Amino acid sequence: MFWPHEVMLHIQIIKFCKNCLFFLLF
Known part of the structure; x- marks a missing residue:
């Protein structure tokens, strides 16, 4: 299965x- x-x-x-988890939230 290719993504x-x-x-x-x-x-x-x-x-x-x-550490960029907060960036993904926005």
Whole structure:
């Protein structure tokens, strides 16, 4: 099952910066 590039990018961003959780809320 292949995921869209947007989803993969979001996953990479979340893994890369765990401290940016507040950024995802907005």
